[in-house]
């Protein structure tokens with residue numbers, strides 16, 4: 001588990017020094033969502049407002065299940081950091097928010113989100129890289145298998161190996177007919 005590294009004298013959020021008094025309060029946001037629809041589409045109004053005030057939306061979506069909820073939005077507000085969970089999605093309104101589950105997050109909860117997503121991401125990326133390796137290995141094998149099986153499968157028919165015959169189609173080549181020998185080694189077997 002990662003610990004909170006240090007307490008900075010001038011803490012920034014995403015590289016931005018935030019004047020928290022300029023943020024909306026928790027109740028202002030919840031009330032706005034209640035009146036205009038508790039959906040991600042309504043949250044866009046708040047994102048736009050923060051974007052024009054701070055040059056950044058300042059809002060994150062936590063995509064993993066959080067407690068009993070499918071995920072959550074994390075929004076800085078005057079009092080701190082507000083989490084608003086969502087449980088369902090809809091084509092027009094996107095995430096449907098569960099306002100009853102909204103609340104200010106403390107340091108432990110924020111750190112839990114961070115650690116949880118990090119370990120999920122690490123495990124996910126490592127699994128996907130394994131999957132890519134398996135497919136690459138499989139493709140390589142298919143390619144090798146194909147080129148090998150398409151050629152004649154010659155076996156010598158004398159002790160010196162000066163004449164050979166394909167065990168699949170019976171094509172015979174002789175070392176003393178050099179041109180045909182070389183051609184035979186490279187040509188595709190019909191069987």
Ligand SMILES: [Zn+2]
Pocket residue numbers: 151152153166167168169170171188189190191
């Ligand atoms: Zn053959």
